[in-house]
Every structure is written in C-alpha cells, then in structure tokens.
Amino acid sequence: xxxxxxxxxxxxxxxxxxxxxxxxxxxxxxxxxxxxxxxxxxxxxxxxxxxxxxxxxxxxxxxxxxxxxxxxxxxxxxxxxxxxxxxxxxxxxxxxxxxxxxxxxxxxxxxxxxxxxxxxxxxxxxxxxxxxxxxxxxxxxxxxxxxxxxxxxxxxxxxxxxxxxxxxxxxxxxxxxxxxxxxxxxxxxxxxxxxxxxxxxxxxxxxxxxxxxxxx
Amino acid sequence: xxxxxxxxxxxxxxxxxxxxxxxxxxxxxxxxxxxxxxxxxxxxxxxxxxxxxxxxxxxxxxxxxxxxxxxxxxxxxxxxxxxxxxxxxxxxxxxxxxxxxxxxxxxxxxxxxxxxxxxxxxxxxxxxxxxxxxxxxxxxxxxxxxxxxxxxxxxxxxxxxxxxxxxxxxxxxxxxxxxxxxxxxxxxxxxxxxxxxxxxxxxxxxxxxxxxxxxxxxxxxxxxxxxxxxxxxxxxxxxxxxxxxxxxxxxxxxxxxxxxxxxxxxxxxxxxxxxxxxxxxxxxxxxxxxxxxxxxxxxxxxxxxxxxxxxxxxxxxxxxxxxxxxxxxxxxxxxxxxxxxxxxxxxxxxxxxxxxxxxxxxxx
Numbered sequence: 001x002x003x004x005x006x007x008x009x010x011x012x013x014x015x016x017x018x019x020x021x022x023x024x025x026x027x028x029x030x031x032x033x034x035x036x037x038x039x040x041x042x043x044x045x046x047x048x049x050x051x052x053x054x055x056x057x058x059x060x061x062x063x064x065x066x067x068x069x070x071x072x073x074x075x076x077x078x079x080x081x082x083x084x085x086x087x088x089x090x091x092x093x094x095x096x097x098x099x100x101x102x103x104x105x106x107x108x109x110x111x112x113x114x115x116x117x118x119x120x121x122x123x124x125x126x127x128x129x130x131x132x133x134x135x136x137x138x139x140x141x142x143x144x145x146x147x148x149x150x151x152x153x154x155x156x157x158x159x160x161x162x163x164x165x166x167x168x169x170x171x172x173x174x175x176x177x178x179x180x181x182x183x184x185x186x187x188x189x190x191x192x193x194x195x196x197x198x199x200x201x202x203x204x205x206x207x208x209x210x211x212x213x214x215x216x
Numbered sequence: 217x218x219x220x221x222x223x224x225x226x227x228x229x230x231x232x233x234x235x236x237x238x239x240x241x242x243x244x245x246x247x248x249x250x251x252x253x254x255x256x257x258x259x260x261x262x263x264x265x266x267x268x269x270x271x272x273x274x275x276x277x278x279x280x281x282x283x284x285x286x287x288x289x290x291x292x293x294x295x296x297x298x299x300x301x302x303x304x305x306x307x308x309x310x311x312x313x314x315x316x317x318x319x320x321x322x323x324x325x326x327x328x329x330x331x332x333x334x335x336x337x338x339x340x341x342x343x344x345x346x347x348x349x350x351x352x353x354x355x356x357x358x359x360x361x362x363x364x365x366x367x368x369x370x371x372x373x374x375x376x377x378x379x380x381x382x383x384x385x386x387x388x389x390x391x392x393x394x395x396x397x398x399x400x401x402x403x404x405x406x407x408x409x410x411x412x413x414x415x416x417x418x419x420x421x422x423x424x425x426x427x428x429x430x431x432x433x434x435x436x437x438x439x440x441x442x443x444x445x446x447x448x449x450x451x452x453x454x455x456x457x458x459x460x461x462x463x464x465x466x467x468x469x470x471x472x473x474x475x476x477x478x479x480x481x482x483x484x485x486x487x488x489x490x491x492x493x494x495x496x497x498x499x500x501x502x503x504x505x506x507x508x509x510x511x512x513x514x515x516x517x518x519x520x521x522x523x524x525x526x527x528x529x530x531x532x533x534x535x536x537x538x539x540x541x542x543x544x545x546x547x548x549x550x551x552x553x554x555x556x557x558x559x560x561x562x563x564x565x566x567x568x569x570x571x572x573x574x575x576x577x578x579x580x
Binding site: 130168173205213 | 263270274
C-alpha cells in the first residue's frame with residue numbers, strides 16, 4: 001500500500017466557509033477524503049490540515065505552532081514511509097502581519113521541499129514524490145477578514161504562477177487548484193463541499209498521472 | 217542552507233510561444249519523440265523508457281501540455297494495478313508545409329503534428345525550370361497556410377522541400393543556373409518568415425514513413441518509392457542510407473507510360489493523384505510483372521549483405537498497386553514482411569513537411 005500525506009491549512013482541514021473555526025466538513029466530504037475514495041484501497045491517505053498554517057512563519061498572533069516548517073519534520077517522520085507528499089499552503093502567508101509578496105510565499109514552499117528532500121521519508125530512505133498545489137485565489141470580498149487579509153486577494157491570484165515557477169525549477173509535480181475550484185463567497189477564502197469534491201477528484205487524477213508501478 | 221530565487225527561465229520560454237526559435241531541451245525532444253512513436257503511453261512509461269525521474273517527466277509534460285503540443289487522455293483503469301493516464305501528441309499542436317518536387321508535378325501539402333494531411337494541391341512541373349519562383353507555387357504555399365484558421369497559423373513550424381537529386385543538375389545544364397533551388401529556398405523563407413528545410417525527395421519520403429507511417433516501430437527496413445522511377449533507401453537503426461550509385465531503376469511509372477504509348481493508349485491518369493485507375497490492360501500487367509521482378513531482384517541481392525525483416529513500398533499511385541507488389545514480395549520471401557506505406561497522399565510532400573518537425577521537436 002502507498003501512503004500520501006496531505007499537508008495543508010484550513011482548506012485541507014475542511015473548515016466550512018463562513019462558519020466558526022470548529023466547524024468542519026465530515027471525513028468523506030473534505031478533499032483528502034474524496035482523494036481516499038477515488039484512489040481506492042491501494043492508497044493510505046493521511047490528513048494533516050491545520051487552520052492558519054503558514055509555510056515557514058511563526059504566527060505572532062495565532063501561535064508559533066502555525067509554522068508549517070517546524071511541524072513538517074516531526075509530521076513526515078511520524079507518517080513515514082511516504083510515497084507522496086501533497087502540499088497546499090500559502091493563503092495564510094498573505095495575512096498583512098507577514099507582509100510577504102507572492103514570490104516569497106513560493107520560496108517558503110521551497111523551504112518545505114528542501115526539508116522533505118533532506119529528511120527523505122520515501123521508500124528506502126528516498127525522496128518521496130512531491131506535489132505542490134497552488135491554493136485557489138481568494139475572492140475580493142473576504143468579509144470580516146478584510147483587515148487581516150488586506151491586499152491578499154490580489155496577491156493570491158499570483159500564487160499559482162509563482163508556485164509553478166518553483167515547481168519547474170525544483171522539478172516537482174504541480175497542480176493549480178484554481179483551475180478547478182473557486183473560494184466560497186461565504187467568507188472569500190474557504191472552499192465549500194462541492195469544491196472539496198471537485199478538488200479531491202482532480203487531485204486523484206493528478207496522482208494517477210504521476211504513474212505508479214504495479215508492485216507496492 | 218543557501219537559497220536563491222527559482223530560475224524563471226522555463227516560464228519565460230513558454231510565454232514567447234511556438235515561434236520563438238529557442239533551443240528545445242534534449243529531454244523535451246526525447247519525450248516528444250517517444251510520444252510520436254508510442255501514442256498513449258503514460259508518464260511512468262516515459263520515465264521507464266528515458267530514465268527521467270517521475271518529477272522531471274512531470275515538469276516536461278506539464279510544459280509541453282501548456283504549449284499545446286501534448287494532451288492527456290482519460291484514465292485507463294485496468295483490472296489489476298493502478299490506473300494510467302495516457303499521453304499523446306496533440307494533432308493541433310503544430311503544423312508544417314511540405315513541397316515535393318517531381319518531374320511531372322509539384323505537390324504542396326500541409327500536415328498536422330501526427331502527419332495527417334490537412335491540405336493538398338498539385339501544380340504541373342516544368343522540366344526546364346524545376347524550381348520556379350512562380351506566383352502559382354508561392355500562392356499554393358500561402359493557400360496551404362491559410363487553410364488553417366488565423367489563430368493557429370502561428371503553429372506552423374516550418375516548410376520542407378523534397379528535391380530529386382538529378383533535377384537540379386538537369387536544370388543547371390539547361391539554363392546554366394544551379395542556384396535556382398537556393399534562390400527558391402531563400403524566397404520562400406523570406407515570404408513566409410519561417411525556416412525552410414531541404415532534403416532529397418526519396419530520403420524525405422522514407423523519413424515521413426518512419427515518422428508517421430507503418431515504419432514507425434521499425435529500426436531496420438528497406439524502403440522503395442515507386443514514382444516516375446523505382447528508387448530505394450535502406451534504413452538501419454533509424455538511419456537512412458542511400459546507395460552510392462545514381463542508378464535508379466527504370467521500372468517506375470515512366471516505364472508504364474512508355475508501355476502505354478507503345479500500345480497507343482492515353483497515360484495522363486498515371487501522373488494524377490487519382491485513387492483509382494481505369495483498366496490499363498496488357499500494358500499494365502506487363503509493367504507490373506517487370507516492376508515486381510525488379511523489386512524481388514533488389515531484395516534478393518540485398519539480403520546477402522544485410523538482415524532486414526520488412527520492406528515498405530511507398531507510392532502516390534493507387535494503393536492496390538502497392539498491395540499487389542507487396543503480395544508478390546511476401547510470396548517470394550517468406551521471412552520478409554512487405555507493407556504498403558501508410559502515407560499515400562504525396563509521400564514526398566509529407567516527408568518534406570516532416571523535416572521542420574524533426575528539426576524543431578524531435579531527437580535526431
């Protein structure tokens with residue numbers, strides 16, 4: 001059986017758009033769950049979605065544990081052996097408190113890739129396949145998050161290109177979530193159940209397209 | 217840890233589109249060549265055949281997909297094993313124009329990325345001036361281009377000219393100019409702002425068949441082209457060899473023409489691209505027998521020196537002629553498979569049109 005780690009933020013956690021931080025879609029509804037049902041019994045799908053997770057920043061307000069880099073190593077080692085790591089992060093880096101341009105967010109993703117390669121949690125101590133997923137662009141209206149995400153919607157539309165440049169440069173699998181889903185109007189940056197279904201289905205196809213030998 | 221911003225080169229390449237004559241990487245050519253040979257292989261198979269890692273293959277395929285050169289099919293779910301996603305060349309990804317020069321006619325064809333003829337027309341040729349800088353020829357090339365919708369015309373990769381060896385020297389002795397081909401090439405390049413490639417016509421026809429036809433999977437084969445004359449090429453390990461002697465066999469359609477003339481029968485039909493000929497009677501059967509004997513003699517002579525299992529017979533003439541000759545060869549040599557070529561609409565022009573593709577997209 002192969003293992004895939006889905007490493008993300010609230011949109012991997014399955015947070016329901018426009019609701020409180022504790023309200024979450026069910027295991028079969030969120031995209032890792034869709035991925036699980038689509039890939040079938042050959043795959044073990046591991047969900048690691050934390051609301052507020054950044055690529056490489058300690059969050060001065062929400063806490064140091066939102067730093068995607070410090071948690072990644074223990075997480076990879078806990079779940080090794082991994083055949084594939086899917087990373088969908090970046091939206092939280094656009095909070096005004098971090099003051100980062102889109103290119104810098106991509107570099108944050110680059111750091112995570114560097115750590116995965118260094119730790120080599122793949123089969124036999126190899127580097128697993130790595131897929132970078134650019135999060136869907138935010139809506140212009142992010143409701144009560146307007147001040148926290150000041151300037152972020154515009155930057156979020158540039159993430160896909162920056163991530164793809166990074167994926168080309170580091171030779172990574174890449175998928176642009178914005179090509180299949182949009183963020184919900186309810187809060188402007190979370191995805192709804194239908195979007196989870198579409199994204200999980202599209203990612204299952206992208207995982208298949210990597211090509212896997214029959215022996216596991 | 218040292219960290220530098222990622223190299224934006226690939227994206228920059230892409231934005232400039234197909235017509236920027238940027239050097240395509242060896243790995244991209246490798247993947248395109250593989251896809252030409254094996255329609256519908258998966259990224260994993262690409263990795264297995266090339267030794268590229270899954271991630272490298274992923275980057276290359278992604279970039280080729282964005283350029284529109286490659287497209288993904290539906291997932292194939294077998295009874296065992298993980299599903300695979302087949303990749304193919306996108307027929308609409310690139311186009312090329314080919315011009316085939318012969319004694320009697322000039323063929324102009326436009327083909328797509330998988331070798332399908334999208335446009336074809338013919339002009340009569342003048343033996344005294346085989347490479348005319350005529351408005352008819354330039355017009356026909358333009359017509360081939362404009363047969364495409366405006367928005368895809370930038371996807372024409374180039375123009376190829378397939379040229380018989382002897383025509384130029386023939387013309388040179390007659391009108392004292394051996395530069396007429398060079399001049400024509402320059403003029404076509406200038407008018408269309410596209411690279412123009414030149415190759416011997418029979419070699420080009422063999423190349424076209426290797427790229428798009430029945431010879432796709434073959435490393436070694438003997439190629440015959442039945443035109444005005446019967447000419448051959450030997451293909452060994454994908455290399456096309458041309459015999460040293462200029463002797464080409466006088467058993468081609470010119471011979472049929474004289475057989476017909478002897479019997480005072482009209483012969484225009486054999487120089488047309490008509491898919492069917494009327495009954496040409498005794499002249500036809502006499503010629504076909506001779507032609508078949510000539511083919512068998514060549515094959516028999518060559519088998520003494522080189523091992524090959526396949527003969528490919530190419531011609532613009534009706535397919536049933538190639539089929540009849542192939543049947544004859546098959547009966548005579550049980551160990552050899554004789555195949556009529558797949559390219560039947562002007563093999564020379566299609567071969568010429570394959571030149572820009574091999575130069576710009578494929579490994580040599």
